[in-house]
Amino acid sequence: MNNTITNVINEEVHSSEEELERVRKSLEIAKGLIAERSKDAGRKLTYHVTTFGCQMNARDSEKLSGILEECGFVREEDELSADFVIYNTCTVRDNANQKFFGHLGSLGPVKKKNPEMIVGVCGCLSQEKSARAKILESYPFVDLVFGTHNVFDFARLLVMVLTRENTKGRGSTVTEVWDDTDMIVEDIPVRRNYKFKSGVNIMFGCNNFCSYCIVPYVRGRERSRTKDDIIDEIRKLAADGVKEVMLLGQNVNSYGRGLDEEISFAKLLTEVGKVDGIERIRFMTSHPKDLSDELIDVMASSEKICRHIHLPLQSGSSRLLASMNRHYTKEQYIALALKIRERIPDISITTDIIIGYPGETDSDIDDTIDVIEKVEFDGAFTFIYSKRTGPPAASMPDQVPDDVVKKNFDRVLKKVQDMSTKRAALIEGQIRDVLVEDINRQDPSLVTGRLSNNLNVHFPGDSSLVGQIVDVKLTECKGFYYIGEKV
Ligand code: SAM
Ligand code: SF4
Numbered sequence: 001m002n003n004t005i006t007n008v009i010n011e012e013v014h015s016s017e018e019e020l021e022r023v024r025k026s027l028e029i030a031k032g033l034i035a036e037r038s039k040d041a042g043r044k045l046t047y048h049v050t051t052f053g054c055q056m057n058a059r060d061s062e063k064l065s066g067i068l069e070e071c072g073f074v075r076e077e078d079e080l081s082a083d084f085v086i087y088n089t090c091t092v093r094d095n096a097n098q099k100f101f102g103h104l105g106s107l108g109p110v111k112k113k114n115p116e117m118i119v120g121v122c123g124c125l126s127q128e129k130s131a132r133a134k135i136l137e138s139y140p141f142v143d144l145v146f147g148t149h150n151v152f153d154f155a156r157l158l159v160m161v162l163t164r165e166n167t168k169g170r171g172s173t174v175t176e177v178w179d180d181t182d183m184i185v186e187d188i189p190v191r192r193n194y195k196f197k198s199g200v201n202i203m204f205g206c207n208n209f210c211s212y213c214i215v216p217y218v219r220g221r222e223r224s225r226t227k228d229d230i231i232d233e234i235r236k237l238a239a240d241g242v243k244e245v246m247l248l249g250q251n252v253n254s255y256g257r258g259l260d261e262e263i264s265f266a267k268l269l270t271e272v273g274k275v276d277g278i279e280r281i282r283f284m285t286s287h288p289k290d291l292s293d294e295l296i297d298v299m300a301s302s303e304k305i306c307r308h309i310h311l312p313l314q315s316g317s318s319r320l321l322a323s324m325n326r327h328y329t330k331e332q333y334i335a336l337a338l339k340i341r342e343r344i345p346d347i348s349i350t351t352d353i354i355i356g357y358p359g360e361t362d363s364d365i366d367d368t369i370d371v372i373e374k375v376e377f378d379g380a381f382t383f384i385y386s387k388r389t390g391p392p393a394a395s396m397p398d399q400v401p402d403d404v405v406k407k408n409f410d411r412v413l414k415k416v417q418d419m420s421t422k423r424a425a426l427i428e429g430q431i432r433d434v435l436v437e438d439i440n441r442q443d444p445s446l447v448t449g450r451l452s453n454n455l456n457v458h459f460p461g462d463s464s465l466v467g468q469i470v471d472v473k474l475t476e477c478k479g480f481y482y483i484g485e486k487v
Helices: 002-009 016-041 055-071 094-105 108-113 129-138 151-163 215-219 227-239 265-273 293-301 318-324 330-343 362-375 402-425
Strands: 046-051 084-089 118-123 144-146 174-176 197-201 244-248 280-284 308-310 348-355 379-384 431-439 446-451 456-460 469-477 481-486
Touching: 002 016, 016 055, 016 151, 046 055, 055 084, 055 118, 055 151, 055 197, 055 244, 084 094, 094 129, 118 151, 129 144, 144 151, 151 174, 197 227, 227 244, 227 265, 244 265, 265 280, 265 293, 293 330, 318 330, 318 362, 330 348, 330 362, 348 362, 348 402, 362 402, 379 402, 402 469, 431 456, 456 469
Parallel strands: 046 084, 084 118, 118 144, 144 174, 197 244, 244 280, 308 348, 348 379, 456 481
Antiparallel strands: 431 446, 431 469, 446 456, 469 481
16 A cells, blocks of 8 residues: 555656646645544644744745645644654754754654654755764654755655654655755745745755855755746735745845846846735845846835845955955945945845854954945844855865954954944934734734834734734834834
């Protein structure tokens, strides 16, 4: 019986259309298997997805949830009591790996008590051979491991887990990780975390190979979705109540390369802006080397594109930028940022900065501080360089000692915080439109919303406001967020 089931869905496929057909078949089979298990249990089976890392992973997790709900699982907030727990992992920094393994280890005793629990691991970490070997060797209670390229195939993998003969110990883990793919499979079920906003992948992978970064190795080569597929998805989202979309890619500015149709990211944005019902458009991330004047023009003239751009700097030192393979200099970055500020005066510019890259000196840090002062970033994620194996920076000479990194990190962080506080205060007292996202977690008499420029504001309100765009007076700046009142 088990072989008959898996034979149907394990035949070779050669195209995205055939893959989609196989996904449909797998979903049907998984539904039947879950229905049987639910009947035996006398209740619906539950799932919990734990997400580590970036917006891409958050979006993949919505796909995992969509597939699980389509198969008959219901969401469970408590990770430890779910029937199926799946970890969608990140591996950008080594401490993300450590954090994940610690987390996974603490699940061991839980699974011992409840052997029926199914445990899955997917995402960037499982793409790495050594991390995968560690999972299979040290955490044999994990039932399923797959990677970033076959999320769409999750239903088939689930069937493999549910029908396998060997269910315990080493060798029992269903493992399917692809090195790369050029396929994009559309129309996978999705369970959105928010009714009124959604991420939309416009491209996958990355071709840039920044010298410190693992992403190109675990997310594969860059490939764009077609404009029609993207617009089709956004129209459906708008019809389903979505007001804000976040277009996702590792470098959205190179969107369109490799497609038959000639299309730039700026043109795609123009098309997205035409979709009725979509009131706000965000995107992430913009690589400075590919940011065009056409994009600045489209942003400046659009009512819908949010007044925020995330433009990772990484370092202010031209010498380090060259070593990082970033393809811009300190001066080019500053000129670009100031051009954006001039064309779109109310824009907020945020960034990523790495401290402690190999060979970094005090004078390189001075350059980074100089860029922060000249650009006046509205916010920045500051990261201590993580010497991850894989990318070439890990084997470069002149790794910076921890105490020096710590001192430099504190210096940069202080400058970033001073600058973002100064920038945020500029709009105190103004009335701004705010998309209300949630009830405030600390104080349920407040709601939390986001300004077009990405700042958060908390103000008195109730759940009826969630999902609405309302005018709010920004009464008190608290540094990196606001207290306000609805007008
Ligand atoms: N594609 C985006 C870009 O180029 O801006 C960034 C994606 S990456 C997941 C997010 C950020 O992680 C990067 O901008 C970089 O600052 C940081 N990062 C990547 N590798 C790192 C490493 N080895 N150590 C510390 N930070 C790192
Ligand atoms: Fe990593 Fe650079 Fe690609 Fe961003 S552009 S994902 S930092 S390699």
